Amino acid sequence: MNSIANGTEPLRVAVLGxxxxxxxxxxxxAIDAQQLNVRVVCVASDVEDAFILQRAAEHKIPAxxxxxxxFKTKLDGKAEEAYIAYMRSHGAQVVALAxxxxxxxxxxxxxxxxxxINIHPSLLPAFPGLEAWKQALDYGVKVTGCxxxxxxxxxxxxxxxxxxxxPVLDDDTPQTLHARIQVQEHIAYPEALSVIxxxxxxxxxxxxxxxG
Amino acid sequence: MNSIANGTEPLRVAVLGxxxxxxxxxxxxAIDAQQLNVRVVCVASDVEDAFILQRAAEHKIPAxxxxxxxFKTKLDGKAEEAYIAYMRSHGAQVVALAxxxxxxxxxxxxxxxxxxINIHPSLLPAFPGLEAWKQALDYGVKVTGCxxxxxxxxxxxxxxxxxxxxPVLDDDTPQTLHARIQVQEHIAYPEALSVIxxxxxxxxxxxxxxxG
Numbered sequence: 539m540n541s542i543a544n545g546t547e548p549l550r551v552a553v554l555g556x557x558x559x560x561x562x563x564x565x566x567x568a569i570d571a572q573q574l575n576v577r578v579v580c581v582a583s584d585v586e587d588a589f590i591l592q593r594a595a596e597h598k599i600p601a602x603x604x605x606x607x608x609f610k611t612k613l614d615g616k617a618e619e620a621y622i623a624y625m626r627s628h629g630a631q632v633v634a635l636a637x638x639x640x641x642x643x644x645x646x647x648x649x650x651x652x653x654x655i656n657i658h659p660s661l662l663p664a665f666p667g668l669e670a671w672k673q674a675l676d677y678g679v680k681v682t683g684c685x686x687x688x689x690x691x692x693x694x695x696x697x698x699x700x701x702x703x704x705p706v707l708d709d710d711t712p713q714t715l716h717a718r719i720q721v722q723e724h725i726a727y728p729e730a731l732s733v734i735x736x737x738x739x740x741x742x743x744x745x746x747x748x749x750g
Numbered sequence: 751m752n753s754i755a756n757g758t759e760p761l762r763v764a765v766l767g768x769x770x771x772x773x774x775x776x777x778x779x780a781i782d783a784q785q786l787n788v789r790v791v792c793v794a795s796d797v798e799d800a801f802i803l804q805r806a807a808e809h810k811i812p813a814x815x816x817x818x819x820x821f822k823t824k825l826d827g828k829a830e831e832a833y834i835a836y837m838r839s840h841g842a843q844v845v846a847l848a849x850x851x852x853x854x855x856x857x858x859x860x861x862x863x864x865x866x867i868n869i870h871p872s873l874l875p876a877f878p879g880l881e882a883w884k885q886a887l888d889y890g891v892k893v894t895g896c897x898x899x900x901x902x903x904x905x906x907x908x909x910x911x912x913x914x915x916x917p918v919l920d921d922d923t924p925q926t927l928h929a930r931i932q933v934q935e936h937i938a939y940p941e942a943l944s945v946i947x948x949x950x951x952x953x954x955x956x957x958x959x960x961x962g
Contacts, residue, residue: 661893664876678957680913681873683893701892703915708959745890747920 548577549735552630554621554638555583559590561636561657564724565731566597574728575735580628582621584613584640600628612641622649632734635689636727642689652741654689655734657727659719661685661701666694671716680706682715684723686730688746697746699730699739760789761947764842766833766850767795771802773848773869776936777943778809786940787947792840794833796825796852812840824853834861844946847901848939854901864953866901867946869939871931873897873913878906883928892918894927896935898942900958909958911942911951 553562562581568574581594584606594601604624606617613621622645625633633646635656647654660670661683667673674682683703690696702722706715733739738749765774774793780786793806796818806813816836818829825833834857837845845858847868859866872882873895879885886894895915902908914934918927945951950961 661873661876661891663889663891664873676956677875678910678955679873679875680910681895681915683915698890698892703893703895708957743890744888745920 546575546735546737548575549731550579550629550631551576551634551731552625552628552632553578553581553590553594553634553636555581555590555636556585556588556639557590557637559588559593559636560720561723561727562590562634563593564727565634565636566593567724568728568732574732576731579630580625582624584617584638590636606640609640611639612643613638613646614643618643618645622646625650632731634727634731641693644691647689647691652688655699655730656687656689656694656696657723657730658685658687658694659716659723661703662687662694662698669712671719672712674706675710675712675715682706682719684719684726686726688741697741697744699733699746700726702726758787758947758949760787761943762791762841762843763788763846763943764837764840764844765790765793765802765806765846765848767793767802767848768797768800768851769802769849771800771805771848772932773935773939774802774846775805776939777846777848778805779936780940780944786944788943791842792837794836796829796850802848818852821852823851824855825850825858826855830855830857834858837862844943846939846943853905856903859901859903864900867911867942868899868901868906868908869935869942870897870899870906871928871935873915874899874906874910881924883931884924886918887922887924887927894918894931896931896938898938900953909953909956911945911958912938914938 569576578599581601582604583591586603591601604620606613633650633654662685665673681703685698686700687698688696704719704722733748740747781788790811793813794816795803798815803813816832818825845862845866874897877885893915898912899910900908916931916934945960952959
């Protein structure tokens with residue numbers, strides 16, 4: 539990861555999550571260590587008591603529960619509009635999904651074009667969808683990993699920014715493998731934000747190219 | 751890779767290839783370095799002037815062109831029978847595919863049950879099929895690799911024995927990426943044969959578990 543050596547304005551990032559927010563924490567940590575030219579301008583969750591909201595509040599970052607009902611698995615309609623309005627009101631340039639358990643629809647993608655990113659616990663295109671670490675274990679792979687990618691209209695199909703590989707051990711359980719992947723997630727997500735914040739990314743078709 | 755420390759009989763391996771046989775060479779090299787308790791008992795090719803046959807002859811290993819016509823993309827019918835008879839006549843226990851550009855049919859799989867292995871230039875299940883390094887480059891992944899797996903009736907779907915990851919660089923061409931993957935192939939194939947030769951493998955559903 540690059541240290542912050544130039545005078546570029548911090549990238550203004552909104553984080554959306556549904557759970558404990560460990561990836562969000564890795565972003566906070568990288569910022570606190572001055573390794574990441576990012577300002578998290580707001581955090582939102584579709585789960586009222588999600589720990590990610592508490593983490594944000596502890597960092598004095600605006601944090602808000604925004605209901606995504608009546609939908610169960612997607613962010614759409616009035617709820618989508620509310621999320622967009624909230625993030626725009628905080629001047630977000632990039633939306634970072636960190637365990638946000640809803641499918642992102644075209645409205646949000648159009649509001650933040652090529653600026654919604656996600657982290658997925660496998661080496662995509664292998665094992666898209668839910669519980670990717672369990673899919674990997676069931677398949678019997680010896681190497682899996684994590685992927686930070688731009689979100690597009692597909693399910694875990696957008697251009698890849700960063701990937702990290704993780705070994706699978708014979709005695710792994712879903713829990714031990716997931717934990718090993720998360721260690722790499724916490725390296726990968728700040729790294730991906732770092733290159734976006736350095737305005738060093740060029741997207742050529744499906745390829746994300748990083749200058750320098 | 752384990753060195754040969756016990757008195758186990760060498761595993762008798764037949765190698766099939768259609769091209770230059772660089773993976774076959776990596777097996778010869780590991781044997782010559784006494785890192786692999788394997789004896790290559792015969793080599794066969796469906797391409798009359800394939801360099802793999804010359805490599806084998808230089809190692810004084812029985813090597814034979816066996817036509818697989820009239821089929822173009824599979825090993826079937828009388829040709830399949832000829833391959834099986836040839837390998838059986840040399841007492842092969844395991845069939846190692848090393849750039850053998852034909853689909854293996856159930857006849858050969860039944861003749862060598864759970865004993866036909868292949869190497870594929872991607873981290874399966876990502877990018878099965880032809881020119882996997884080019885598929886990876888076109889997708890825009892940042893990590894790819896290679897996979898040694900048991901062959902089953904599907905296309906590159908059998909249980910995984912060994913995988914190695916390989917970084918993809920922004921300025922990679924299909925050639926540079928393929929070359930970087932091949933470096934890992936030449937480590938992975940002897941490693942996979944080593945654990946089979948140590949009789950240390952247990953197959954549990956799709957999972958290949960390695961003792962010790």
